[in-house]
Amino acid sequence: MHEMAIVDNLFKIINVKIKEHQIQKVLKVKLKVGEMTAVEEMTLTKCFEVYAQNTVVEGAELIIERVPLQGKCLDCTNVFRVYNYKFQCPKCESRSVEIIAGRELYIENLEIEQ
Numbered sequence: 812m813h814e815m816a817i818v819d820n821l822f823k824i825i826n827v828k829i830k831e832h833q834i835q836k837v838l839k840v841k842l843k844v845g846e847m848t849a850v851e852e853m854t855l856t857k858c859f860e861v862y863a864q865n866t867v868v869e870g871a872e873l874i875i876e877r878v879p880l881q882g883k884c885l886d887c888t889n890v891f892r893v894y895n896y897k898f899q900c901p902k903c904e905s906r907s908v909e910i911i912a913g914r915e916l917y918i919e920n921l922e923i924e925q
């Protein structure tokens with residue numbers, strides 16, 4: 812399962828931080844998730860809860876912030892929102908499009924109990 816692998820990776824990062832800062836309790840985990848990652852929020856949350864069990868992350872709120880898919884035309888430099896994975900510039904119809912947002916998948920911040 813795609814989401815399970817993602818959560819596994821996230822927890823590797825979280826655990827390093829927990830050790831590094833000797834965190835006793837994590838209250839919130841804020842994630843940036845790009846549209847391109849095709850992550851299913853419900854599944855991600857469920858996996859997160861499973862991984863959080865019996866750790867200092869247990870009971871923490873998972874906040875998923877979605878990042879819309881954005882492209883930049885390499886011919887006319889137009890920046891536009893990509894819908895339905897249609898990578899074509901709406902201005903000049905060029906297909907030379909670079910993805911500039913929407914591939915993110917990272918922890919933006921951890922809110923911890925001081």
Ligand SMILES: [Zn+2]
Binds near residue numbers: 886887902903904
């Ligand atoms: Zn263009």
